[in-house]
Amino acid sequence: MVLQKTAVVVGIGPGAGSSIARRFAHEGYKVALVSRREESLQPVAKEIESLGGQALSVPADTGDAASVRQAFQTIVAKLGAPEVLVYNAGPGMKWPPPGILDLDPAVFSHAFDAGVTGALVWAQQALPAMVEAGRGTILFTGATAGMRGGPKFALLACPKFALRALSQSIAREFQPQGIHVAHIIIDGIIEAPRTKGMVPDRDQSSFMSPDAIAETYWQLHKQDKSAWTQEMDLRPFVEKF
Amino acid sequence: MVLQKTAVVVGIGPGAGSSIARRFAHEGYKVALVSRREESLQPVAKEIESLGGQALSVPADTGDAASVRQAFQTIVAKLGAPEVLVYNAGPGMKWPPPGILDLDPAVFSHAFDAGVTGALVWAQQALPAMVEAGRGTILFTGATAGMRGGPKFALLACPKFALRALSQSIAREFQPQGIHVAHIIIDGIIEAPRTKGMVPDRDQSSFMSPDAIAETYWQLHKQDKSAWTQEMDLRPFVEKF
Amino acid sequence: MVLQKTAVVVGIGPGAGSSIARRFAHEGYKVALVSRREESLQPVAKEIESLGGQALSVPADTGDAASVRQAFQTIVAKLGAPEVLVYNAGPGMKWPPPGILDLDPAVFSHAFDAGVTGALVWAQQALPAMVEAGRGTILFTGATAGMRGGPKFALLACPKFALRALSQSIAREFQPQGIHVAHIIIDGIIEAPRTKGMVPDRDQSSFMSPDAIAETYWQLHKQDKSAWTQEMDLRPFVEKF
Amino acid sequence: MVLQKTAVVVGIGPGAGSSIARRFAHEGYKVALVSRREESLQPVAKEIESLGGQALSVPADTGDAASVRQAFQTIVAKLGAPEVLVYNAGPGMKWPPPGILDLDPAVFSHAFDAGVTGALVWAQQALPAMVEAGRGTILFTGATAGMRGGPKFALLACPKFALRALSQSIAREFQPQGIHVAHIIIDGIIEAPRTKGMVPDRDQSSFMSPDAIAETYWQLHKQDKSAWTQEMDLRPFVEKF
Numbered sequence: 010m011v012l013q014k015t016a017v018v019v020g021i022g023p024g025a026g027s028s029i030a031r032r033f034a035h036e037g038y039k040v041a042l043v044s045r046r047e048e049s050l051q052p053v054a055k056e057i058e059s060l061g062g063q064a065l066s067v068p069a070d071t072g073d074a075a076s077v078r079q080a081f082q083t084i085v086a087k088l089g090a091p092e093v094l095v096y097n098a099g100p101g102m103k104w105p106p107p108g109i110l111d112l113d114p115a116v117f118s119h120a121f122d123a124g125v126t127g128a129l130v131w132a133q134q135a136l137p138a139m140v141e142a143g144r145g146t147i148l149f150t151g152a153t154a155g156m157r158g159g160p161k162f163a164l165l166a167c168p169k170f171a172l173r174a175l176s177q178s179i180a181r182e183f184q185p186q187g188i189h190v191a192h193i194i195i196d197g198i199i200e201a202p203r204t205k206g207m208v209p210d211r212d213q214s215s216f217m218s219p220d221a222i223a224e225t226y227w228q229l230h231k232q233d234k235s236a237w238t239q240e241m242d243l244r245p246f247v248e249k250f
Numbered sequence: 251m252v253l254q255k256t257a258v259v260v261g262i263g264p265g266a267g268s269s270i271a272r273r274f275a276h277e278g279y280k281v282a283l284v285s286r287r288e289e290s291l292q293p294v295a296k297e298i299e300s301l302g303g304q305a306l307s308v309p310a311d312t313g314d315a316a317s318v319r320q321a322f323q324t325i326v327a328k329l330g331a332p333e334v335l336v337y338n339a340g341p342g343m344k345w346p347p348p349g350i351l352d353l354d355p356a357v358f359s360h361a362f363d364a365g366v367t368g369a370l371v372w373a374q375q376a377l378p379a380m381v382e383a384g385r386g387t388i389l390f391t392g393a394t395a396g397m398r399g400g401p402k403f404a405l406l407a408c409p410k411f412a413l414r415a416l417s418q419s420i421a422r423e424f425q426p427q428g429i430h431v432a433h434i435i436i437d438g439i440i441e442a443p444r445t446k447g448m449v450p451d452r453d454q455s456s457f458m459s460p461d462a463i464a465e466t467y468w469q470l471h472k473q474d475k476s477a478w479t480q481e482m483d484l485r486p487f488v489e490k491f
Numbered sequence: 492m493v494l495q496k497t498a499v500v501v502g503i504g505p506g507a508g509s510s511i512a513r514r515f516a517h518e519g520y521k522v523a524l525v526s527r528r529e530e531s532l533q534p535v536a537k538e539i540e541s542l543g544g545q546a547l548s549v550p551a552d553t554g555d556a557a558s559v560r561q562a563f564q565t566i567v568a569k570l571g572a573p574e575v576l577v578y579n580a581g582p583g584m585k586w587p588p589p590g591i592l593d594l595d596p597a598v599f600s601h602a603f604d605a606g607v608t609g610a611l612v613w614a615q616q617a618l619p620a621m622v623e624a625g626r627g628t629i630l631f632t633g634a635t636a637g638m639r640g641g642p643k644f645a646l647l648a649c650p651k652f653a654l655r656a657l658s659q660s661i662a663r664e665f666q667p668q669g670i671h672v673a674h675i676i677i678d679g680i681i682e683a684p685r686t687k688g689m690v691p692d693r694d695q696s697s698f699m700s701p702d703a704i705a706e707t708y709w710q711l712h713k714q715d716k717s718a719w720t721q722e723m724d725l726r727p728f729v730e731k732f
Numbered sequence: 733m734v735l736q737k738t739a740v741v742v743g744i745g746p747g748a749g750s751s752i753a754r755r756f757a758h759e760g761y762k763v764a765l766v767s768r769r770e771e772s773l774q775p776v777a778k779e780i781e782s783l784g785g786q787a788l789s790v791p792a793d794t795g796d797a798a799s800v801r802q803a804f805q806t807i808v809a810k811l812g813a814p815e816v817l818v819y820n821a822g823p824g825m826k827w828p829p830p831g832i833l834d835l836d837p838a839v840f841s842h843a844f845d846a847g848v849t850g851a852l853v854w855a856q857q858a859l860p861a862m863v864e865a866g867r868g869t870i871l872f873t874g875a876t877a878g879m880r881g882g883p884k885f886a887l888l889a890c891p892k893f894a895l896r897a898l899s900q901s902i903a904r905e906f907q908p909q910g911i912h913v914a915h916i917i918i919d920g921i922i923e924a925p926r927t928k929g930m931v932p933d934r935d936q937s938s939f940m941s942p943d944a945i946a947e948t949y950w951q952l953h954k955q956d957k958s959a960w961t962q963e964m965d966l967r968p969f970v971e972k973f
Contacts, residue, residue, distance in 0.1 A: 074355040109420055110378070114315040114371050121362035125408055130355050137351070158418030167366055170415035171408040177399030178407055179350055184969045197959075214958075221956035228951045233944035234969040235937075236920075241964035246907045246957040425728045438718075455717075462715035469710045474703035475728040476696075477679075482723035487666045487716040556837040591902055592860070596797040596853050603844035607890055612837050619833070640900030648901055649848055649894040656893035659881030661832055 010138040012145060013089025017081075019043040019071060019131055020098030023201035025150070025226075027053040028219035029095055032227045034062030038093065041065045041084040063088075071098045071127030072119060081134035090138035093230055096131055097150040100124025100168035104207055106161045117164060124168030128175055136183065143187040146230045149176045153196040153250075173240075180239050189237050191229050195222065196244035215247045251379040253386060254330025258322075260284040260312060260372055261339030264442035266391070266467075268294040269460035270336055273468045275303030279334065282306045282325040304329075312339045312368030313360060322375035331379035334471055337372055338391040341365025341409035345448055347402045358405060365409030369416055377424065384428040387471045390417045394437040394491075414481075421480050430478050432470050436463065437485035456488045492620040494627060495571025499563075501525040501553060501613055502580030505683035507632070507708075509535040510701035511577055514709045516544030520575065523547045523566040545570075553580045553609030554601060563616035572620035575712055578613055579632040582606025582650035586689055588643045599646060606650030610657055618665065625669040628712045631658045635678040635732075655722075662721050671719050673711050677704065678726035697729045733861040735868060736812025740804075742766040742794060742854055743821030746924035748873070748949075750776040751942035752818055755950045757785030761816065764788045764807040786811075794821045794850030795842060804857035813861035816953055819854055820873040823847025823891035827930055829884045840887060847891030848898060855902055859911070866910040869953045872899045876919040876973075896963075903962050912960050914952050918945065919967035938970045 016033040020026045021044040030040045034057045042050045042064055050066035057064040065087055069080035084091065100120035107113075132147055139145030154162050155169030173192055180190035198208065200216035222243055229238055244250060257274040261267045262285040271281045275298045283291045283305055291307035298305040306328055310321035325332065341361035348354075373388055380386030395403050396410030414433055421431035439449060441457035463484055470479060485491060498515040502508045503526040512522045516539045524532045524546055532548035539546040547569055551562035566573065582602035589595075614629055621627030636644050637651030655674055662672035680690065682698035704725055711720060726732060739756040743749045744767040753763045757780045765773045765787055773789035780787040788810055792803035807814065823843035830836075855870055862868030877885050878892030896915055903913035921931065923939035945966060952961060967973060 109370070109423055110374055112370065112374070114367050114374075117370055118363055118367045121366070121412070122359055125362070125412075126355050126359045129350070129353065129358055129404070133351055133353075133355075154415075158415035158422065160419060160423035163370070163416055163419035166415040166419055167412040170411040171362070171366075174395075174399035174407040174411035175404055178401060178404035181399065181973070182350055182401035184971075187969060189969070200958075216958065218956055218958040221959035225951075225955065225959060225961070228948075232948065233941055235923075235939065235941040236944035236948060236966045237969055238948070238964045238966055239973070241961045243959040243961055246910060246912070246960055248907075250904070250962070422732070425730075428728060430728070441717075457717065459715055459717040462718035466710075466714065466718060466720070469707075473707065474700055476682075476698065476700040477703035477707060477725045478728055479707070479723045479725055480732070482720045484718045484720055487669060487671070487719055489666075491663070491721070591852070591905055592856060594852065594856075596849050596856075599852055600845055600849045603848070603894070604841055607844070607894075608837050608841045611832070611835065611840055611886070615833055615835075615837075636897075640897035640904065642901060642905035645852070645898055645901035648897040652893040652897035653844070653848075653890040656877075656881035656889040657886055660883060660886035660889055663881065664832055664883035 010090045010141060012092045012138055012142045013039065015039045015041065015088040015091040016093035016095065017041040017043060017084055017091045017135065018095045018097060020096065020150070021053055022046070022049045023203045024097065024199050025219040025222040026097045028223035029097065029226050030064065031057060032223040033093065034060065034064065036227065039063040039065070039088045041067050041088055041091065043067045043069050043080060045070050071131070072123035074130045077127060077130040078134060091135055092145055094131060094135040094147045095226060096128045096148070098123065098127060100165060102165055106164060108161045109163060112164055117167070120164055120168045121171065125171040125175060128172055132179055136188070139188045140183070140186050145188045147179065147188065147190045148226055148229060149192045151192045151194045153194065156194060177239070184237065187234065189232065189234065191238050192240045193225065194240065194242040196242050196250055197248050212247065215245050217243065217245050251331045251382060253333045253379055253383045254280065256280045256282065256329040256332040257334035257336065258282040258284060258325055258332045258376065259336045259338060261337065261391070262294055263287070263290045264444045265338065265440050266460040266463040267338045269464035270338065270467050271305065272298055273464040274334065275301065275305065277468065280304040280306070280329045282308050282329055282332070284308045284310050284321060286311050312372070313364035315371045318368060318371040319375060332376055333386055335372060335376040335388045336467060337369045337389070339364065339368060341406060343406055347405060349402045350404060353405055358408070361405055361409045362412065366412040366416060369413055373420055377429070380429045381424070381427050386429045388420065388429065388431045389467055389470060390433045392433045392435045394435060397435060418480070425478065428475065430473065430475065432479050433481045434466065435481065435483040437483050437491055438489050453488065456486050458484065458486050492572045492623060494574045494620055494624045495521065497521045497523065497570040497573040498575035498577065499523040499525060499566055499573045499617065500577045500579060502578065502632070503535055504528070504531045505685045506579065506681050507701040507704040508579045510705035511579065511708050512546065513539055514705040515575065516542065516546065518709065521545040521547070521570040523549050523570055523573065525549045525551050525562060527552050553613070554605035556612045559609060559612040560616060573617055574627055576613060576617040576629045577708060578610045578630070580605065580609060582647060584647055588646060590643045591645060594646055599649070602646055602650045603653065607653040607657060610654055614661055618670070621670045622665070622668050627670045629661065629670065629672045630708055630711060631674045633674045633676045635676065638676060659721070666719065669716065671714065671716065673720050674722045675707065676722065676724040678724050678732055679730050694729065697727050699725065699727050733813045733864060735815045735861055735865045736762065738762045738764065738811040738814040739816035739818065740764040740766060740807060740814045740858065741818045741820060743819065743873070744776055745769070745772045746926045747820065747922050748942040748945040749820045751946035752820065752949050753787065754780060755946040756816065757783065757787065759950065762786040762788070762811045764790050764811055764814065766790045766792050766803060768793050794854070795846035797853045800850060800853040801857060814858055815868055817854060817858040817870045818949060819851045819871070821846065821850060823888060825888055829887060831884045832886060835887055840890070843887055843891045844894065848894040851895055851898055859906065862911045863906070863909050868911045870902065870911065870913045871949055871952060872915045874915045874917045876917060879917060900962070907960065910957065912955065912957065914961050915963045916948065917963065917965040919965050919973055920971050935970065938968050940966065940968050
């Protein structure tokens, strides 16, 4: 299977997903936009098309392996085997975050399905053609919570730690085969109407620009294979860390 | 609910579980032995009783919240609310470990249930009485794979990373309430008939003594609250790391 | 050279040094007490002797290799080759800590000599007899600042990061030869008249007991070689981290 | 003092320094080339000038604060206050690397002066004008040895750990003032005649391209302040890690 100039972005919604899709479209990539909610996809697809790009809306439930496999087949049929996979879907966040005693085990378990098993299945779909081609890029969106388990943050931290492990495992198995695998730790709040509402008193200059994040994803994809990044952080200049 | 001199050890089988149970029994603790397989429990319970200790075999499926809750009620009814919880159950390991493309998503998903969600549910059962008493100890058995995602180790690494996150989240929420939470990174192969068979050519002196591991668990429980360990590693002297 | 039941504790003053020395003396070890200031040593030596122990005061400047070598010869001559070396000397702390622009390069450079090169030279003295014996223990006192470089903490963080690197390098070279090397991260303020004065408003229950710290050092020394700890943290239960 | 479009690259020799200098010159930056050995500087300066760029050779001993201060004054006088500082000087490496017992304390101590104190002094020179301008970039070249202290690697690991601490301390103090501070972990061998000779049997495709490294330094400098990287790794695709 020949790789096409196609990028799959899983997780379009508040956050950096749509900016990442636009950034790759701007470079001539056909982009597949994946989200559980179709209503998140249409405006992004329209915007990309209005800029002269090619976008495909693919509603899929990342927590369900069959749904992922079907979505991938659709993508391959319409846009070809992707050269780039961006896994930007989260495990699902609750606000305010629940403490340990208020955490529903079923919700916790599902967070692994959506946040980690989904990432595995997407990678399993994309990897064979990448291995055959000896190239390709897989980028995982991580979070501060993937580095540090804070109080009341188990629901986010546990899947994000696991996603980081998955990223390392895939990198160590497939980088020698020419496939670049990176984990980007987003340490800050991405600018979006929803996030601004969550922390209304926050200094507006402290939000992260989704376009700035997207620029780094693009640069990671462009890195020469003699000097690949496996992990990096991104945070606004004012952020304490 | 008044805490009793009771220790629950989840995960009795090859590994350090039975040694940990014996160590606490030796100090006068009533011990609840938990495993999915009842046949793993009986010999350990008998040995503890033959040494004058009190042991309760509690078969339970740690990957099933209802089973965990029922097991905990049995423990409380027979041995009282535990002062100590040791989560020593693994996510289930396959040998040889599968590469990313051979990893069944259902198996992967279940590894989170058994290796992480189970730990959450056990902690949720044990914590309320500990919080009420303002003391208690929860010890999680981690692994090298919880620190580093190796090639072909995603099935172990992802849940173990997540378990580490859970341990940190519980520690940060409950240590200020007097409950000691620690994560012990086992970086080596524990001596047991099964593990010796897995790596037959390995120098026999390089296996970890389960009793030596158990000693460290006991010392962690005894630490003064002014100087608690949240994380430590354990490895045989010959181990490369 | 035959190892004696001798422990060298470098860094006696405010902090855990004197408690560590007492703990080993209590177990029958002859203890060499090392500090730049002789007046820090006498009260500790007297106390140990009054409890029936044997203590040797050895004033030495840990930042000066010749002084360390001479001190070590004195120790060997009077107490024999030590089985245990505890490097508990700090790089020298200023309060309040200077920002980057106020940090005198000569002070910074000297902090490496006292905090890291001194540790190397002490280890170089103690290791040959340990290697010959195939056993021995070297314990390094680390700090939170050895894991994270905070604003205005470069003077402490840089040497403490380097000390951690030294501990790992020595462990990886000498553990296979039977010598246990551990790094203990002290994440909190140790109870002492001086430290209480530095943070007068702090909740008094949040200080770390030096005796509790010493107990962990002793337990590390006693660990079975099949299950050695290379790194662990210690912090008071109320500490945020 | 007004910042000029000037970049200072400390550490020109085998490695990525000259490529980094060329990359910034290519973007119109005046570049100051700093090395202890003047003979390393001339060919790089000539090449940059032949491509239409402006380069200044500044011989200086980074392990000597007075030499650094004088070099900085020369740079400011001739090229203006720099907007970019790249600290690419190493602590000095010996090959083969000495074990702990063969490590000369004076050499070890000097490695901190050249590898860390020098970095502090360079940052102290560059920061005031950056603070005044509310912008600027400081990039530190780190190494795998800055993350992990290997056997026989103490001479490299200890200063590199400390440099990482310095990078974090400066970032946490100055990023809120608009100055971007990043630490790049080079995990591999950079292509150069000298390094190829050190490991003659190594697969030639496994060397890192210095130009590829330089590209990432440039992209770091260009990052939007709402999404800055503090730390990232770079390694060749074939590298085990």
